[in-house]
Amino acid sequence: MKTSLPGAANTGAFDAARWKYGPNFDAPADSKIWNPVKLKMMQGGKVTGGTLFSATDPETYCAMANAGYDFIWTEMQHNTREWEQVARMWRACPHAKAVPGVRVAYADEREIQHATDAGALVIVVPTVDTVEEAKAARDWTYFPPLGKRSQGGGQAFDAAMWGNVPGGYRATINDNIVLILMIETLEGIKNAHEIASVPGVTAVFAASGDLGNFSGYAQGTPDYERLINVVHDAAIGAGKRLCGPLAWRDRPDFTCFQGGSETAAIARGVAAELGPLTNTQAKVTVGPLAEPPGKH
Numbered sequence: 001m002k003t004s005l006p007g008a009a010n011t012g013a014f015d016a017a018r019w020k021y022g023p024n025f026d027a028p029a030d031s032k033i034w035n036p037v038k039l040k041m042m043q044g045g046k047v048t049g050g051t052l053f054s055a056t057d058p059e060t061y062c063a064m065a066n067a068g069y070d071f072i073w074t075e076m077q078h079n080t081r082e083w084e085q086v087a088r089m090w091r092a093c094p095h096a097k098a099v100p101g102v103r104v105a106y107a108d109e110r111e112i113q114h115a116t117d118a119g120a121l122v123i124v125v126p127t128v129d130t131v132e133e134a135k136a137a138r139d140w141t142y143f144p145p146l147g148k149r150s151q152g153g154g155q156a157f158d159a160a161m162w163g164n165v166p167g168g169y170r171a172t173i174n175d176n177i178v179l180i181l182m183i184e185t186l187e188g189i190k191n192a193h194e195i196a197s198v199p200g201v202t203a204v205f206a207a208s209g210d211l212g213n214f215s216g217y218a219q220g221t222p223d224y225e226r227l228i229n230v231v232h233d234a235a236i237g238a239g240k241r242l243c244g245p246l247a248w249r250d251r252p253d254f255t256c257f258q259g260g261s262e263t264a265a266i267a268r269g270v271a272a273e274l275g276p277l278t279n280t281q282a283k284v285t286v287g288p289l290a291e292p293p294g295k296h
Helices: 036-042 058-065 083-092 109-118 131-141 169-176 186-190 192-196 208-215 222-237 262-277
Strands: 047-052 071-075 099-103 122-125 178-183 203-206 241-245 254-261
Touching (some): 036 047, 036 178, 047 262, 058 071, 058 083, 058 262, 071 083, 071 254, 109 122, 109 131, 122 131, 131 178, 131 192, 178 192, 186 192, 186 208, 192 203, 192 222, 203 222, 208 241, 222 241, 254 262
Parallel strands (some): 047 071, 047 254, 071 099, 099 122, 178 203, 241 254
């Protein structure tokens, strides 16, 4: 503990706080960004995430992933599916147009490392209230030296997913992963500027529904919009991307968005395909498909 070995970069008594991190996992000097979501954010483009709320079928996931979104917002906060089911869906079409992303349940080592090891390239963390929670989200998303993610393997390292990316997965994933933190409560609002300033945070999400839930005010009212302005100023002031629901795609400075669910996408797609033929079924008067009396 007190003596360094010959040729060591770290000399003198061992001190973890002063340890000089080694170059073994440095990204190649000429490495380029291979995650299109990260690249688009760096370029200032508008990024969309399609929500996969309840499906566990890989074919449904792949249909969403090739429908035109930038990433898939796999819902793990408000859904009961298991990580094994998520990993199977992501593995079915890892190189689809939309990259795999997920909203985890909380800023937790188990949750986030399940996501990253399964191949997620976008991590969304809900209800971040404090700087400590923001740092925990960052720590479990990133490998050292920025974070504390453990190198435990998983399908993310497989050649069929990200194992063959230029520069190697371990050396380049810190530069490619996207971390989005959601501000949803009044405590989160109070700490929004400090949360947004945490190194490693890519974007801050103004949670439209829960900010109304926790504040007691409806969207469009002065008190509600004051909260959105706080998140806006925190993100822009920290040089981070500002996210919100897709309905806010025309709000100033918002550049990443959560889209609707897979069932909503099916309904919209059918309506667009059929046009005036949508919901023009014949009205039978008898049998289980008959319209109940009095219903119009």
